[in-house]
Amino acid sequence: MRVTSSEETAIAILGWLANEPELLGRFLALTGTDPSSLRHAAADTGFLTGVVDFLMGHEPTLLAFCETTGTRPEDVVRAHLMLSGPDNPGDF
Numbered sequence: 001m002r003v004t005s006s007e008e009t010a011i012a013i014l015g016w017l018a019n020e021p022e023l024l025g026r027f028l029a030l031t032g033t034d035p036s037s038l039r040h041a042a043a044d045t046g047f048l049t050g051v052v053d054f055l056m057g058h059e060p061t062l063l064a065f066c067e068t069t070g071t072r073p074e075d076v077v078r079a080h081l082m083l084s085g086p087d088n089p090g091d092f
Contacts, residue, residue: 013076
């Protein structure tokens with residue numbers, strides 16, 4: 001998976017979160033980001049990594065995203081590895 005594809009996956013996750021008010025509210029609270037700055041923040045690779053981390057931190061949420069968008073869970077895992085790098089695999 002190319003980095004661009006990983007970034008596209010993260011942006012797709014962000015778009016999905018925008019349609020899930022409770023999850024979006026939790027994500028915003030955890031990141032300290034406000035809705036008006038999301039578009040600007042989405043240009044930052046570190047922020048996109050956090051988006052993928054958020055999704056991967058709760059398997060039912062990951063599976064709900066995958067089911068709704070037709071994304072394979074392994075593609076989300078690959079996106080996380082590409083964005084966070086091999087030295088930061090996370091707890092997954």
